[in-house]
Structure formats: C-alpha cells, structure tokens
Amino acid sequence: MRGYPKSKALFERAAAIIPGGVNSPVRACRSVGADPLFIERAEGAIIIDADGNQYIDYVGSWGPMILGHGHPGVIAAIEKTLKRGTSFGAPADLEVTLAEMIIKAVPSVEMVRMVNSGTEATMSAIRAARGFTGRDLIIKFDGCYHGHADMLLVDAGSGVATMGIPGSAGVPAAAIEHTMSLPYNDMNAFTSVMTRSGDKVAAVIVEPVAGNMGLVPPKEGFLDALRAGTQKYGSVLIFDEVMTGFRVAYGGAQSLYGICPDMTCFGKIVGGGLPVGAYGGTKAIMSCVAPSGPVYQAGTLSGNPIAMAAGIAALTELQKPGFYEHLDQTASRLAEGLGRTAKNVAIPLTIHRVGSMVGAFFTPGPVNDYADAKTSDLERFSKYFRKMRGKGVYLPPSQFEALFVSAAHTDDHIDATIRAAETVFAELG
C-alpha cells in the first residue's frame, strides 16, 4: 500500500497560502476526488513523489516532456548556457537559432516572436491578427483551450472544462463580446457563420487536433473548411499548436494534415521543459508586430537564453531519424492495449490516438466534439484515475486531458500500464 504523508503535509502547507494549493488548477486533482502528489524528481518515463513512490508518467508536464524527463542532451545544454548568464534583456544568438529551427520545421511560419507561455502566444497572435485585418471578431471552437486570456475564455477546454467553470468570473462581458464559439468538427455551423459575418472576422483560432477536451481529432474536411472559409473572407487562420507542435509530427498537425495556416502558436515542447511560447506566421502579418509595426507586444524575459538552449536541444533530438515512427509505435501499443483490455470486460471506452497523444473516453462514443466528450462517465473516470495511481500509473487527473507518451517509454512501461488497467477495469465492472 502506498502512503503519501509527505505529499499530504506539503499540500496542507500549500493550501493555506496558494489558491487551492496549486499554481495551475487541474493539478489539484479535485475533479477526480484525490489530493495532488508533490513531485520530488523525475527521470525518463518515471516520476517520483515526495514519499518516494514511483509512477509511470503519462502527463509529461502536460506535453513538453516528449523526450522523457531529464534528457541528458537538454540538461547539458542548460548547464552550458547557465554559465553565460541567466538573462540579458538584449538579443542573443540562441533566440535566432531557435527561430530558424521553428521556421525550418514549419514552413507556414516565415517570422516568429518568442514569448514565455502558450497563453502569451495565443493572445499575442489574436492581437496581431486583429491589427493586421483591422477587424475585431474572433471565432473559436467549444472545448478548445487557448490559454487564459480574457477573450479566449469562452466555452474553453482543459482546466475550464474540468472545473466545470462556465468561462470564468472576472472576465468582463465586453472582453468576450467579439468572441464566437462554435462546435468543433461542425463544418456547416462554421460555413454559415462565415457566410453571414466573414467580412467581420479577424481570426479563426483552432486546435488542429483538439487535446484539451480529451483527445478529439479533426474530422476529414474540417480543417480544409476552415482554410477555405478564412481565405474567402480574408480572415486569419490561426493554428494553436501549443500542444501539437513538434508532438504529432516535427512539423506539427499542419504537416500531418497538409493545411497551411496564416499563423501558428507554439509552447510546451518548443521550450524543452522550460517556460517558452512562440507565435509566428506570414511576413505580412508578423511585420505588424512592434517595433516593425503598430501591434504592441513585449516581454522582459522573452527569448531567455536558458529556455532557448533547452528548446534547441530538444528540437535537435526530435530530428533524429525514426524518432516519431518509434514514438508512434509505442503510443499505438498503449492505445491498442487499453482498447483491447476494456473490450474484454465490456467497459465502453472510446480511444483516440494521434501520434503520441492518446485519449480514452468512458463512453461508447463516437466523440467528435465537446458535447460528445461530456457524455463520458466521469464517476468511472475518477475511480479509474485513483486506482491506476494506486498501481503506479500517473495519468492526467481529468477525463478532458490527453495522455502523452514520451520517447523514454519502453514497451515494458506500456505493458505494465496495460496490466494495471486490466486489473482496474475488472474492478470498475
């Protein structure tokens, strides 16, 4: 039996002085009726809590750790750069190198600006798109999460979905007055809105593979419809690839599905586990950003040398031949194993996988949008989460989050996970 006295004591200290005891809501594990584990350290595919319990980690810091924890190449790059200083507030070579790597990986991006988080990337991209078009209206999709900027907190996924918070308190009606949220994967809804108001739409922002309502892939033709509709009315198509960038393929979801957006947002993997975001797009749009153009956006620590070094080292590893093929095989073993296991005991489970992102909904499905995702049996998910954690498998503590497989996961890790699920599914009955 695992004990958690140290995590419990740390959580008590934290809860008195940090809202909910955590610095990002889903970590609190409230929706699954558990307390958070405090993490002591992590190595490869394994995460170790303050009480010394070990887990196979499928959270991967919510996406960045595609190489596994403590990758030697990334750690070495950080250590080397650290000795040059930790922040200059002036340009340095590493920012240029990472920008070049992003542009080379994602050809729709001709210019890019570094920021410190995914939230900053999406809110800045929206501002640039509005500045470029001179329009206000933005379209997003229900269950997609684009960070916590006011105008994007409408029918959002991730923690907003998990907490059951309708949008958020503290967001003035005026801030979301120009935001419209449509059902994901609904081409007709999108096309009819564009026919009515396309000439007022500054930007359409989408997760090209939705990963914040659980994992929901785009239906055939959905992304094409977004591309065609935005092109027709001169609106900016923004792919929020904060999660999918360098994850589902080196060139992101846009390379996987062959769609060329006008702008792309990055975060997570691009920082190699350090706080980094980036937004980029065509030269015409990005030239609107200060000091080239009138759209203001800035950051004291943006392009931080240590974060840049970590990002460069991570991206360098990802370019090694066969990296994504191998990762996909590992993730496929997990998805197939979980599906087979659930079927054996007649538990309705809808499994999705895109590259190394895996989603498992406790519903017979199909799951094509947020309304479908919400038909999942959340009570059953909570039990599943708690029992799996008790067996040393660290899953995202929400039905509405994706699992991430890393290059450090071996077939043995996957098989141990499936064995744990076998026992747990049987107990769920």
Ligand SMILES: *Cc1c(COP(=O)(O)O)cnc(C)c1O
């Ligand atoms: C995580 C995420 C964000 C927000 O990034 P933060 O670094 O948490 O601000 C935005 N968009 C998507 C698609 C994400 O997955």
